[in-house]
Amino acid sequence: MKTVLITGATGLIGKEIVKVLHEQNINVHYLTTSKNKLNSQENYKGFYWNPDANEIDASCFEGVSSVINLVGATISKRWTESYKKEIITSRTQTAQLLFDTITSHDFPIKQIVSASAIGIYPDSLTKYYDEEDKEKSDSFLGQVVKQWEAAVNQFSTIGIKVAKIRIGLVLSKNGGALPEMAKPIRFGAGAPFGSGDQWQSWIHVKDLARLFVFAVTNNLEGVYNGVAPNPVSNTELTKTVAKILHKPLILPNIPEFAMKLVLGEMHILLFESQRVCGSKIEKSGFNFEYHHLEPALLEIFS
Numbered sequence: 386m387k388t389v390l391i392t393g394a395t396g397l398i399g400k401e402i403v404k405v406l407h408e409q410n411i412n413v414h415y416l417t418t419s420k421n422k423l424n425s426q427e428n429y430k431g432f433y434w435n436p437d438a439n440e441i442d443a444s445c446f447e448g449v450s451s452v453i454n455l456v457g458a459t460i461s462k463r464w465t466e467s468y469k470k471e472i473i474t475s476r477t478q479t480a481q482l483l484f485d486t487i488t489s490h491d492f493p494i495k496q497i498v499s500a501s502a503i504g505i506y507p508d509s510l511t512k513y514y515d516e517e518d519k520e521k522s523d524s525f526l527g528q529v530v531k532q533w534e535a536a537v538n539q540f541s542t543i544g545i546k547v548a549k550i551r552i553g554l555v556l557s558k559n560g561g562a563l564p565e566m567a568k569p570i571r572f573g574a575g576a577p578f579g580s581g582d583q584w585q586s587w588i589h590v591k592d593l594a595r596l597f598v599f600a601v602t603n604n605l606e607g608v609y610n611g612v613a614p615n616p617v618s619n620t621e622l623t624k625t626v627a628k629i630l631h632k633p634l635i636l637p638n639i640p641e642f643a644m645k646l647v648l649g650e651m652h653i654l655l656f657e658s659q660r661v662c663g664s665k666i667e668k669s670g671f672n673f674e675y676h677h678l679e680p681a682l683l684e685i686f687s
Contacts, residue, residue, distance in 0.1 A: 388412040388448045389601060392479060393455030395422055397560040398500070398552075401594035402453060403429065409598065414445050416456075436479045446492040451601045454480065454499040454537065460526070461562070464651045469525065473532055480536035488543055496546040498600045499537040503553045503586055503610065505530035508657040510582055515662040516551075516608040524653060546606040553586035553612035553661060555593060558685045562654075563626075567686075570627050576636040578644065581620030583658035586612040589675040589684070599671045612663040614676050619655075622678065629682050 389406060393399045394415035403413050407428060416434045417423060423431040432445035458475040462468060480499070487494050504526030506514040521527050534549055541547045555561045569575045588596075593611055600609065617625070627634045644652040667673070675681035 386410060386412055387450060388414060389451045389453055390414045390416070390445055390449045391453045391455065392416045392483070393457070393500075396455060397557055398555065398590060398593060398597075399453075399455050400559075401557075401590050402455075402597050405594045405598045409602070411598075411601075412448075414449055416441070416445055434482070436475075436482050439482060441482055441486050443486050443490055446487065446490065446494065449492070450495050452483065452494060452497040453597055453601065454483070454497055457500070457533070460529075460651075460654065461565075462651075463649055464525065473529055476529070476533040477536040480533075480539075484539055484543075487540075487545075494545055496548065496601065496604055496606075497537065497540050498548045498550065498597055498605070499533075501534055501537075501549040501551045501608075502526065502530050503551045503612065503659045503661045504657075505534070505551065506659045506661060508653075508659070510584070510658050510660075513660050513662055514610075516610060516665050524657070525650065526653070526657075546604060548600045548605045549608045550593075550597060550600065550611040551608060551661070552593065553588050553610070553616075553659075555590050556587055556681055556685060557590035559590075561590075563685065566623075567626055567630065570623070570630055570632050570634070573632060574636060575623060575627055575632065575634055577620040577623045577638045578655045579619070579638060579641045581618060581623070581638055583619050583656060584616050584660035585619055585622050586610075586616040586659055586661035586663075587622070587678065587681070588613045588663075589681045592673050592675055595674070596666060596671060599666075599669075603669065605669060609666045609669075610661050610663050611666075612661045613673055613678075613681070614663050614667070615678065616660050617678050625678050625682055629679070629686050 434441040
C-alpha cells in the first residue's frame with residue numbers, strides 16, 4: 386500500500402488531505418514538532434522533528450514514495466521584523482532538513498508536492514495570471530514565495546519530481562480567513578475593503594485537499610495554481626457572504642489607511658489583487674467540485 390509523508394498534517398489543509406488519502410487507502414506518515422501530537426495507528430503514524438535544532442526521526446521516510454510539504458508559520462499574524470524571519474525560515478529551513486535527510490540516507494523518494502502561494506504574482510486589477518507568468522511580486526509575500534519555491538526546487542537536483550501548488554484564498558469553516566471575514570458581517574458591521582475591486586482567487590478547502598492528492602496519485606511535476614476557476618472581486622465576496630448569512634451591508638467601504646494602522650504591513654493581504662487562472666490543473670484531469678463562490682459558501686455555512 387502506498388505511503389505518503391506529510392509535513393503540516395495537523396493544520397487546516399493537512400487534516401483535509403489526510404481524510405482524502407485515507408479514503409483512497411493511502412497510508413500517512415506525518416512530522417510534528419509536538420510530541421503530544423504523535424499518534425501510531427495502522428494508516429496514520431506520527432514522527433517527531435525539530436527543524437530549529439536540525440532534528441528529525443529519519444524513519445518517517447521508510448516505505449514512503451511521495452512527500453506533501455505544507456509546513457510554514459501562518460502569515461495571518463502581525464509582521465514584525467522577527468516574525469518575518471520566522472515566516473521565511475519555517476519554510477526554507479524545513480525543506481532543507483527534508484532534503485538533507487533524504488540525501489544522507491539515500492531514501493528512494495520519487496516526488497514532493499509542496500504548498501506555495503499566489504502571493505508570488507504582482508498586485509494587479511487587470512492581469513489574469515497563469516503558471517507561465519515570469520513576473521514576480523516585490524512585496525514581502527513575493528519574497529517569501531520565491532525563497533520557498535527555491536528551497537523546494539533543489540529536490541529536482543537529486544531526481545525527485547517537484548510539484549508546487551500556488552494556493553489562493555482557502556475557504557473553510559474551520560479556520561483561515563473566512564471565519565474572520567464573516568465575524569463583522571454577522572454583527573452587521575461588514576464592508577468591502579478599499580475600492581472592493583481587488584480580485585480574490587479562492588478555493589474550497591475540500592477541493593484543495595483533493596487537488597494535492599490528485600498531484601500525488603498522478604505523479605505531477607511543475608507549478609499549478611490552487612484556485613477555483615472563477616475568481617471574484619472583494620465586493621462580490623463580501624456581498625455573497627452577507628447574502629448567505631442573511632445580513633445587510635450598510636457601512637461604507639473600509640479605507641486602506643485604516644487597516645494599515647491596525648495591521649501594519651500585513652494589511653496587503655486584504656488589499657492586493659491577484660486574478661489567477663486555475664485551468665492548468667483542470668487540463669491535467671482534475672475536476673473541481675466547487676466552481677462558483679455561492680455554492681462553495683453555502684456548503685461551508687450550511
